[in-house]
Amino acid sequence: MKIIADTHAHTLVSGHAYSTIREMAQFGAKNGLEYLALTEHGPKMTGSCQDIYFMNFKVIPREMYGINLLLGIELNILNADGEVDLPEPLLKKMDISIASIHTPPCFSDEFTIENITNAYVNVMKNPYVNIIGHPDDGRMPLDYEKLVKAAKETGTLLEVNNSSLHPLSFRANAKENYKVMLDLCKQYEVPITTGTDAHMDVEAGRFESTQELLKECDFPEELVVTTNFEKLKPYINLYKQESAAR
Ligand SMILES: [Zn+2]
Ligand SMILES: [Zn+2]
Numbered sequence: 118m119k120i121i122a123d124t125h126a127h128t129l130v131s132g133h134a135y136s137t138i139r140e141m142a143q144f145g146a147k148n149g150l151e152y153l154a155l156t157e158h159g160p161k162m163t164g165s166c167q168d169i170y171f172m173n174f175k176v177i178p179r180e181m182y183g184i185n186l187l188l189g190i191e192l193n194i195l196n197a198d199g200e201v202d203l204p205e206p207l208l209k210k211m212d213i214s215i216a217s218i219h220t221p222p223c224f225s226d227e228f229t230i231e232n233i234t235n236a237y238v239n240v241m242k243n244p245y246v247n248i249i250g251h252p253d254d255g256r257m258p259l260d261y262e263k264l265v266k267a268a269k270e271t272g273t274l275l276e277v278n279n280s281s282l283h284p285l286s287f288r289a290n291a292k293e294n295y296k297v298m299l300d301l302c303k304q305y306e307v308p309i310t311t312g313t314d315a316h317m318d319v320e321a322g323r324f325e326s327t328q329e330l331l332k333e334c335d336f337p338e339e340l341v342v343t344t345n346f347e348k349l350k351p352y353i354n355l356y357k358q359e360s361a362a363r
Contacts, residue, residue, distance in 0.1 A: 118328070118331070118338045119149075119344060120311050120322075120324050120327070120328070120343050121149070121150060121151040121152065121343065121344065121345070121346065122151060122152035122153070122154070122342075122343040122346060122349055123145060123150055123152070123153050123311065123312060123315070123321060123322045123324075123343070124152075124156070124187075124213060124248060124274075124276070124310045124311065124312045124343060124349070125154060125191065125215055125248070125276060125278065125313060125315075126141055126145075126153060126154060126156065126313055126314065126315040126316075127155070127157060127191075127314070127316050128157065130165070130166045130170060131157045131158045131162070131164075131165050131166070131316070132162065132163065132164025132165045133164060134315075135316065138155060138177065138181070138186070139181065140318040141153065141155060141318050141321050142181035142182045142184060142186060143181075143182050143318065144319055144322070145182075145184055145321040145322045146181075146182040146184045147322075148321060148322030148323055150184050150321070150322040151184055151185060151346065152185045152186075152187060152346055152349070153184055153185070153187070153321060153322065154187040154188075154189055154212070154312075155186060155187070155189070156189045156190055156191040156213065156214070157170065157171075158190075158191050158193070158219075159190055159191065159193045160202050160203070161193040161195065161202040161222070161223050162193060162219060162223055163222075168203065168204070168207060171190060171203065171207055171210075171211065172207065174188040174212075187212040187213045187353065187355065188211070188212050188213075189211040189212050189213035189214050189215070189354070190203055190208070190214050190215070191214075191215040191216075191217055191250055192208070192214060192216045192217070192240075193216075193217065193218075193219055193223040193224070194216050194217065194218050194224060194236045194237070195223070195224065195225060196225050196226045196236065197232040197233075197235040197236045198235075198236075199216075199235070199236055199237075199239025199240035199241075199242065199243065201216055201240065201243065205245065208243075208245045209245045209358070211245070212353065212355040213248070213353045213354060213355065214245055214246055214248070214354060215247070215248040215250040215276065215312070216237075216241075216246045216248070216249060216250065217249070217250030217251055218233065218236060218237075218254075218257055220256075224236070228256060228257050229258070230258045230259060233257045233259040234259045234260040234263050234264065237249055237259065237264050237267065238263060238264070238267045241267050241268065241270075241271040241273040242271060245354055246273060247273065247352050247353050247354060248273065248275075248276050248310055248312075248352075249268065249273060249274070250276050250278065250312065250314075251276060251278035251280075251288065251291075251314065252275060252276070252294075252298065253277075253281045253290075253291040253294045254281070254288040254289055254291065255288070255289030255291075255293075255294060256288070261294075261297050261298050262301060264298070265298065265301040265302055265305055265307050266305065269305055269306075269307045272351075274308060274309065274310040274342060274352050275298065275302065275307065275308075275309050276310050276311070277295060277299075277309055277311055277312075277327050277330065277331070278291070278314050279312065279313045279320075279323065279324055279325075279326050279327045280313065280314035280315070280320075281295075281314070282326035282327065282330060283326065292330065295330060295334075296333075296334060299331075299334045299336050300334070302336075302340060303334075303336065303340070307340070308340045308341070308342050308352075309336075309341060309342070310341075310342050310343055310349065310352075311324055311327050311341065
């Protein structure tokens with residue numbers, strides 16, 4: 118299948134990523150993307166940008182090198198209650214938003230199966246959270262059945278994260294965990310999105326490991342929203358707000 122959108126990538130301002138917006142767009146175009154989301158880490162991540170960064174997206178052209186850019190955030194889920202690190206008036210203005218759990222100090226509760234599962238289920242109730250980022254890390258155990266059912270109920274996308282599948286990834290057992298998640302997604306007909314989580318331009322839009330996994334799981338193309346922008350649109354803030362304003 119051909120993936121035309123990358124819903125998760127970072128630039129310099131995330132503090133541990135190494136390319137500019139222009140470089141990311143250039144490589145995204147070269148790697149065959151039509152849509153690239155730049156989703157910087159939320160303020161709670163050490164070295165990332167503050168609220169003011171997310172307030173000035175109006176200055177950034179939404180089309181560069183022939184591809185469309187979506188400007189958003191990868192929120193930190195702060196606790197089992199599903200609180201996040203951007204105030205709602207600002208969050209609702211993001212083109213796209215991902216919510217993820219990262220290691221402390223980003224997440225204040227213990228990594229138990231109850232806390233992690235509740236954190237995801239609760240954050241999905243937030244209408245401005247579009248995607249759950251990398252729900253794949255064995256260090257943060259979770260109940261995949263509850264995750265997939267909540268995604269279906271709330272219309273939230275679950276991400277397959279290409280970086281987690283890299284052999285050098287610090288996330289544990291991602292591939293095995295994704296197999297469990299993808300089986301349940303098939304069973305309950307829950308769509309997924311694809312994010313490279315690129316922290317460097319050369320990775321933007323490169324989905325080799327994701328493609329391999331989807332093939333191995335015989336995962337249906339209809340449930341991969343990033344093969345056609347019309348499928349992705351209804352899930353993201355930008356479009357949700359356009360249709361609400363009509
Ligand atoms: Zn990062
Ligand atoms: Zn992340």
